[in-house]
Structure formats: C-alpha cells, structure tokens
Amino acid sequence: MAFLEIKDLKVHFPIKGGIFGRTVDHIKAVDGVSLAVEKGMTYGLVGESGSGKTTTGRAVLGLNKVTDGKIIYNGRDITSLRGSKLDYRKDIQMIFQDPYSSLNPKKRVLDIVSEPLKNYEKLSRQEIKKRVQELLELVGLSPESIVKYPHQFSGGQRQRIGVARAIALKPKIIIADEPVSALDVSVQAQVLNFMQDIQSELDLTYIFISHDLGVIKHMCDHIGIMYRGRYVEEGTTEAIFNDPQHIYTKRLVAAIPDINPRNREKQLHFRQEVETEYEQSYNDYFDEDGLAFQLQTISDKHSVALPERS
C-alpha cells in the first residue's frame, strides 16, 4: 500500500447561471486523477496553467471540496474529514506558490512560523522561540529574523520562511505548489537544493507541482503529466524524459531549451518533427472534446493515455 494514494479524484466547480443561480454546468478542474506516492519519494505534477495540478494538491489538504474519488493517507481515508478528525493535517503541509501573499504582512516571522506549533504543540513561550530559531537556522535565515516582518525579506527569503512554517510540525508529506516559480532564477536553485537537503534530513515526501520541466527533472523520481484535468502520461522521470509516448509529453519535452549551441540544429529539427506529428495525429491522442483518454499501462514504470486500440 502506498503512503499517499489518490483514487479517481474528481474536483468539479459548478457554473451558476440563469435567474435563480442554478447550476448550469461544471468546470472539471480535476477529472479522474489517480496516483500513488511512496514514502521518501518526490512526485512531480506537471501541466500547463489550468490543468488542475494545483487543485489536486489543494484537494489533498482539504482546501478544495472533493466531488468524487478517494484520498488515502497511510491507509486512512481522509477525503472529506471535518472537525477533530483533521489531525492528519499535521502530517501534510503545503508550500505556497506566492511567497508574497502567503505570509500575513501584519505578523512577525516569530508569529508566522510559530503558528502551527501553537496549534498542535503545547510549548512555553521560551520553547516556541527556541524552536522557531532552530527552524530559521535550518532554512538558512539568521535567528535574529524572528522580530522582522515579511516585507523586510526578499522573495527567496520569504519562500524560506514559508518552508520553515511548513516543516515546523515535522510533517510526513509536503505539497509544494510551484515553490520556485515566483522566484528569481538565481534563487530558484538555492531553494530547490535546500528542499532536497531537508528531504533527506527529515525523511520527507514531496508532491512537487510545477510547470517547469527543468525543475521537475532535477527534483522528481516520478512524474505525472496533466492536461485539462486528466493525466496524459505517468511514469518514472527517466521513462518520461527518455521515452515520451504521448504527443503532449513529446511537445513538452521538445520545448525544453538546450544550452549547447552545437545541438541547435538538431533541436530545431526534433521540434519540427514533433510539431508535424502533432498536427497529423492529433485525433489519435485526444477524444472529440479535446480531452485525454484513460491511462494504459505500457510498462510497470510507465502509463500513457491512449485510445483502447492497442
């Protein structure tokens, strides 16, 4: 049994319309996503804007209401728990995309980082202060920062504060929602490497949401590629990058820039090839609504959304 398992998750948002605000239709933000994450691994969710990757992550935390499907954490169904049964939240934390809006501007770093500690652990004031300073040191900020306000930090530093807050309760799983996309490229690597460091140190499991394939390749052991609420391809990082099967994945992989100028011709050629294939065989990969098909297993490490003809 996997550590965290999502079974056929659906998150639909109603579209209200008409005179009485009836529900006329649904936006299928997430439409039948299944995945399994093993302990200690990094699972990457990739997709373009609006493909439902963030919604999937938020549904695991209970921030979005699950329409259908199951989320099983450590053998326990956590799909729609409420009230006192929310204690699993202690184990699953989130790093938010925007380091600016995810920190309350009116609170000091001490208050921000100590918030989860105050909620779940009964510690004295001195102990809390000590723990917060330890956490800040762990994320590479000076312990004196505790009296500062978020606006006094740079984007990268703010994201580290967000990380410190997320790891304060020693969670088992961290859902990282595009943790570096709002950051300067020069700081991205810094935060990513740091995240890898604490992963081995604290034995963390990451669900890493991103649209940046370079970052995903660097971080993840396993990847799921989403398109319009559905999976198009799923597998180990090697399988996806070396042997992409779905045309959507191929296009994504083709779009990764190569830094070596000698390969420029080759890259261009490859890209044009993929583009013609896309134009010619679009209907083989997407149904009449332009959505992906059900996943077909092609090897034990790789499954692709293809029509049921093979």
Next chain:
Amino acid sequence: MEVNNMEMEAKTQESSQSPSGLIILWREIVRDKLALVSLIFLVLITTFVYGIALFLDQSEIIKVDLFAIHEPPSKEFWLGTDYGGRDVFGQLIIGTRNSLSIGILVTLMTGVIAIVFGLVAGYFGGAVDNILMRILDFFMVLPFLMIVIVFVSIVPKYSILSFSLIMTAFLWMGKARLFRAKALQESELDYVQAARTLGTPSIKIMFTHVFPNIYSIIIVAMTLALANNIGLESGLSFLGFGFPESTPSLGTLMSYARNPQTLEYRWWIWLPAAILILLIMLSIRNVGEALKRATDARQRRG
C-alpha cells in the same frame, strides 16, 4: 565586514518601524495641518465638555425659572436663558456631552456588530454569506425614521442607552457590507489558506489574521460614521423625535430656532449650538478624510 553588518542592522531597525497601520494613520494626520488642528480641537472640546459636565447639575439646569425668561447673555447666565428661563450655557455643555456620548456609543455598537457580521460573511462566503446578506438586506429596507418615531411614542422615558440601541439597530448595515467586502478580498489570499492548513481554527483566523489586515479601513469607516451619527442624533432631536427637553441635546437647542422671534432676536439660544455642531462634524470629517487617504497609498501625503 563588521561595519557592513552594523549598517545592515541599522537599516533593518529603521524599516522595522514602518509597517504598523496606526503609525501610517498618525503620520497622515500630522502631515495634513487641517486634520491635525481638527483633531486637537476635538480632543479639547471633548475633555472640556466631559470635564465641565461633571460640575454641572442637570436637574438644576433644566429647572424652569419664570423670572428669568429669555435673558440675554450676562454674568449670571453666560449664554442667556431660553423660554423656560433655563441656562443655555449649561444646556449647551450637557447637550454636547449627550450628543457626543450617543454618537460614540452608536458608532462603537454598530462597529462591533458590523465587524462580526462582515468578518463571518466575508470569511466563510458561500451559503453563510448569502444568508447573512439577505438578513442585512431586510434591515436595509426597513424605514428607519418611521420606526424611530414609533419607538419614541411607545417608550415613555428613554435614556441615552436605549436611544443608542434603537439607532444601532438600523445603522450597522452599511459598514457591515464594507467590512464584508474587505474580508472577502482578504480571505482569498494565500496566508488565510495557509493558516487553515496549519490547523488554525476559523474564529482565530478571522480575528488574528483577517481583522488586523482590514482594521485601518474599519477605523476610517468608524470615524466617518461618528460624524454622521452625531448629525443624525441632532437632526432627530431637532425634529422632536430625539430626547425630550428635560434631557438637553444640541438638536433640541437648535429646534428653538423654529420660533421666528427666537431666530431673529435671541441668537444666544441657538447660534452656539449650531456653530458647535458644525465645528464638531467638520472636524471629525477632516480627521476621517485624512485617515481615508492614509489607507490608500496612492493618495497619501505623508
């Protein structure tokens, strides 16, 4: 290196003093001389009125004295007397105190209702928001003046508190709507979502996360409402639906001017009250406008 660190330290020290909303509000008032003068005037008049009122005997002031009707200002009666021979200066002081008390009381009570209502509706949204807003709409359509008039006729003897309560019941809606809109906006931000994933209870999120981020708007709305409430009380008293003559109010003094004789020949009865209402309301508005500018960084002067 050492020097560099020291400099950094000094810089962070400096900037760490800037974020507080209260300091921004205060700086804006100091920059706006008119608002500063208004604020000083308000503080002086309030301490003066509440201070003097301690030494005045209300029952003595409202006692009718037939031998001193319509006396012009003199050493004994600093601002003359009215048609019942009652000292206008005493009535002015006690009246200002009553008007201010009602204004402040109503503002505070409507403020508390509006904050709770607005925060709950804005934070939870959805069905809760819908139900609360329909309740608010119901209160909005009730005819405020008519109900106050009915209230005045069925309650034989009312106090500052009961009068404030009836006004409060019909004056919280506008602010509640404003606070709800702001709370809704703020609740969408990631830090509120983050607080939820960190296991903070909803009530705590509302009052420790959302509230501090909208409180400058609350202060502005309450200040402007204070001026309105004082004006409203004076207006009701002027129309005869406020306090009876036995409880002095600025509006009651003004209402004596409805008598043409008084209006033309006995200025000392109504003119001081009129000027005082004008000055108090103008001053509060000046302060309020300065605070309003302070909440919008683009309009700020300071």
